[in-house]
Amino acid sequence: xxxxxxxxxxxxxxxxxxxxxxxxTEIGFSVLPLKGKIPSLNxxxxxxxxxxxxxxIHSWHRAGLLENVGIVCGAVSNNLVVLDLDGPAxxxxxxxxxxxxxxxxxxxxxGGVGQHVYLFADELPDTVRAMKTPIGHLELRANGxxxxxxxxxxxxxxxxxxxxxxxxxxxxxxLTDLVAWIEAFKPQQPVQQSEWRPPVNLPTGDNNLNPRVxxxxxxxxxxxxxxxxxxxxxxxxxxxxxxKHGDRHPSFGYHAGSGFGHCFVCxxxxxxxxxxxxxxxxADLGGLLDVPEHVTPVNAVDLTAAPPxxxxxxLDQSDLKLPAWLEQYLDWAGTTGNQTPMIFHQAAGLWLLSxxxxxRLYGEAPWGVRLYPNMYxxxxxxxxxxxxxxxxxxxxQVARQAIPHMLMPTPGSPERFQEALAGQLPxxxxxxxxxxxxxxxxxxxxxAQRGLLKDEVAGLFGTINKKDYMTGMKDLLMELYDCPDxxxxxxxxxxxxxxxxxxxxxxVTTPAGLSAAVSDADWDNGLLIRFALxxxxxxxxxxxxxxxxxxxxxxxxxxxRALHERLPGPQATETGLSAPQALRxxxxxxxxxQSYGDRLRRMCDPRKDTELxxxxxxxxxxxxxxxxxxxxxxxxxxxxxxxDEVPVVNDDHWRNAEIIAESWRSSAHRLLDQLDxxxxxxxxxxxxxxxxRAIRQTKTNGVxxxxxxxxxxxxxxxxxxxxxxxxxxGLIVERRVGNAEWYIATExxxxxx
Numbered sequence: 001x002x003x004x005x006x007x008x009x010x011x012x013x014x015x016x017x018x019x020x021x022x023x024x025t026e027i028g029f030s031v032l033p034l035k036g037k038i039p040s041l042n043x044x045x046x047x048x049x050x051x052x053x054x055x056x057i058h059s060w061h062r063a064g065l066l067e068n069v070g071i072v073c074g075a076v077s078n079n080l081v082v083l084d085l086d087g088p089a090x091x092x093x094x095x096x097x098x099x100x101x102x103x104x105x106x107x108x109x110x111g112g113v114g115q116h117v118y119l120f121a122d123e124l125p126d127t128v129r130a131m132k133t134p135i136g137h138l139e140l141r142a143n144g145x146x147x148x149x150x151x152x153x154x155x156x157x158x159x160x161x162x163x164x165x166x167x168x169x170x171x172x173x174x175l176t177d178l179v180a181w182i183e184a185f186k187p188q189q190p191v192q193q194s195e196w197r198p199p200v201n202l203p204t205g206d207n208n209l210n211p212r213v214x215x216x217x218x219x220x221x222x223x224x225x226x227x228x229x230x231x232x233x234x235x236x237x238x239x240x241x242x243x244k245h246g247d248r249h250p251s252f253g254y255h256a257g258s259g260f261g262h263c264f265v266c267x268x269x270x271x272x273x274x275x276x277x278x279x280x281x282x283a284d285l286g287g288l289l290d291v292p293e294h295v296t297p298v299n300a301v302d303l304t305a306a307p308p309x310x311x312x313x314x315l316d317q318s319d320l321k322l323p324a325w326l327e328q329y330l331d332w333a334g335t336t337g338n339q340t341p342m343i344f345h346q347a348a349g350l351w352l353l354s355x356x357x358x359x360r361l362y363g364e365a366p367w368g369v370r371l372y373p374n375m376y377x378x379x380x381x382x383x384x385x386x387x388x389x390x391x392x393x394x395x396x397q398v399a400r401q402a403i404p405h406m407l408m409p410t411p412g413s414p415e416r417f418q419e420a421l422a423g424q425l426p427x428x429x430x431x432x433x434x435x436x437x438x439x440x441x442x443x444x445x446x447x448a449q450r451g452l453l454k455d456e457v458a459g460l461f462g463t464i465n466k467k468d469y470m471t472g473m474k475d476l477l478m479e480l481y482d483c484p485d486x487x488x489x490x491x492x493x494x495x496x497x498x499x500x501x502x503x504x505x506x507x508v509t510t511p512a513g514l515s516a517a518v519s520d521a522d523w524d525n526g527l528l529i530r531f532a533l534x535x536x537x538x539x540x541x542x543x544x545x546x547x548x549x550x551x552x553x554x555x556x557x558x559x560x561r562a563l564h565e566r567l568p569g570p571q572a573t574e575t576g577l578s579a580p581q582a583l584r585x586x587x588x589x590x591x592x593x594q595s596y597g598d599r600l601r602r603m604c605d606p607r608k609d610t611e612l613x614x615x616x617x618x619x620x621x622x623x624x625x626x627x628x629x630x631x632x633x634x635x636x637x638x639x640x641x642x643x644d645e646v647p648v649v650n651d652d653h654w655r656n657a658e659i660i661a662e663s664w665r666s667s668a669h670r671l672l673d674q675l676d677x678x679x680x681x682x683x684x685x686x687x688x689x690x691x692x693r694a695i696r697q698t699k700t701n702g703v704x705x706x707x708x709x710x711x712x713x714x715x716x717x718x719x720x721x722x723x724x725x726x727x728x729x730g731l732i733v734e735r736r737v738g739n740a741e742w743y744i745a746t747e748x749x750x751x752x753x
Contacts (some may be wrong), residue, residue, distance in 0.1 A: 012150035034068035036155030068152035074143030087136015104170035109153025120171040130185035218256040268730030323637035337390035341536040348395035355451030359502035374502040402560040405443040422496040423447030445570035448501035457507025465636035589654035596626035630657035683749040702744035
């Protein structure tokens with residue numbers, strides 16, 4: 001093949017960076033605009049996942065960012081790996097050792113003494129470097145790295161990057177030998193200190209472990225000949241397969257006071273994992289946790305039966321004794337939407353009840369807040385198969401026939417949404433039909449306590465997070481869930497006042513859509529966790545299809561309307577109809593509600609052997625509130641058949657509510673499993689490993705947070721979060737150098753003092 005017909009050669013010989021960048025992109029590379037050798041962008045992590053478009057490259061050029069052109073290495077560029085040799089002796093030594101790898105596209109750097117050897121590797125290696133070696137700097141660049149490409153100009157010498165070998169890029173199965181060659185130039189680290197020292201900054205007690213289990217483990221290691229250092233027992237690691245040479249120089253210690261173990265390679269180990277590895281069954285010793293025999297909490301949940309990120313079996317749904325209206329709704333919806341999971345139909349029916357009530361019932365909680373029965377619910381399942389939108393549409397049919405004025409329009413912007421919540425009529429009101437006008441007029445007193453149907457609710461999150469015009473929408477939705485008495489805001493049409501709010505939302509989405517739309521902040525800041533996050537039940541099965549379509553039963557329409565109309569209605573005033581008043585519930589289940597909330601809180605204890613996923617802690621923190629809202633709905637339906645002045649929420653209502661809340665708890669765990677299966681968990685582990693390698697490379701010197709996130713192309717928040725995870729695992733420790741956050745690998749921490 002003539003060199004001029006090789007795409008990479010043609011791109012490298014382009015007359016300017018714009019042309020080169022476009023040609024590199026056509027080849028299948030992800031490119032970056034550079035200033036000198038540094039990316040011109042504030043952040044370029046997105047281009048490590050997906051290449052920039054031609055339009056984006058042109059926009060960089062117009063903005064003056066494309067001074068030089070860089071290529072992102074790794075998977076995004078078809079597994080491109082570039083060997084960067086900086087020094088006059090580097091390339092000759094490489095060529096002598098790996099002559100077969102020299103038959104590839106190679107660039108002479110503008111610095112005058114370096115070469116870039118381009119390779120495609122079927123199996124991508126990690127980036128590896130050996131600096132200040134006798135033959136110069138050696139670096140193999142893969143994922144997370146970029147390389148300066150021709151025809152860029154070196155910022156120091158003013159010389160261009162040029163082609164050294166006009167060849168196509170060589171593809172190889174792997175680069176294991178090349179990685180080993182570079183690693184061999186690194187200074188050899190001592191495998192083991194002359195005398196083993198216990199690790200620092202590890203948990204050392206108050207973890208509620210059964211002392212018989214702790215003692216049994218200590219006895220096991222004593223019999224194995226472990227040496228004692230105070231409360232530490234030192235010997236070979238219990239996971240020798242994780243060590244290159246089987247832990248010939250023992251690096252493991254067991255703390256006989258707390259039950260924790262630690263290996264300088266494997267990290268911190270929990271007592272339950274150590275037991276499993278050495279063959280001790282905690283159940284034979286009375287269980288893993290120390291629970292006094294005389295303490296038997298009311299409705300206690302056995303926290304030792306399953307770790308909190310693997311919920312206990314859901315309470316049996318067959319124990320549910322639902323009000324007649326809800327049972328009839330489930331019969332109709334479950335038959336009509338026979339392929340839709342019943343958990344979705346159940347949530348849709350409950351949402352209808354919350355919309356019918358609005359803000360007209362409340363419980364005065366012992367902890368000082370009023371709880372209204374409004375509800376945010378999200379139906380989450382894969383496209384097509386589970387027919388999740390059917391649950392959404394059937395609920396909409398019932399609402400439009402029974403209480404159409406209680407449905408509100410989809411928000412187009414925070415300002416327009418605020419106006420709708422304030423009861424302002426649309427600007428084209430005069431042009432609407434008589435029926436439309438009547439519905440909107442009837443809705444005005446209920447303006448801020450209606451129901452919102454959102455067919456792709458993840459899109460709302462995506463818009464909130466990415467569109468400037470939606471700034472403020474997230475805070476508004478969070479505020480509306482908590483039912484404020486009053487709030488006002490200046491909009492383009494003037495001051496809008498929202499009174500007596502109690503919004504209810506029913507939305508549908510897919511796990512992939514939700515994963516793409518939300519961020520860690522959406523779990524942290526409280527909006528996402530206000531939703532009941534519902535996924536198909538584990539025992540999902542289709543029901544027999546109806547032979548003919550059944551219209552909404554009149555009893556469902558009349559029952560929902562009767563509930564809506566029995567509650568206080570709007571009152572006539574001089575200025576029109578006012579918002580209806582609310583009835584205070586007669587609540588007789590507060591002890592059970594508080595007990596459930598406390599059990600959930602204890603499941604979030606960070607000292608537990610298996611700590612709950614951080615994303616779920618907010619979900620757990622609100623489940624008892626969700627359950628109370630459900631108990632209110634059941635009590636309201638039962639109230640329709642009585643002459644009582646207000647609904648009574650009793651223990652039977654609470655039990656049904658808790659059964660459903662527990663099914664929602666399990667559903668949230670299933671959702672995380674699905675989200676993590678998209679690659680999030682794998683990506684997080686890779687980021688942790690990358691951060692740990694970067695810290696270990698600094699040995700006793702350690703490294704500050706700023707250097708970490710800049711060198712690894714992470715945000716400061718993400719780097720700090722990863723570092724905290726590594727600290728909890730006992731792999732790194734934090735030092736303060738002035739005001740800077742400084743991290744040192746645990747194995748070097750004592751040596752650095």
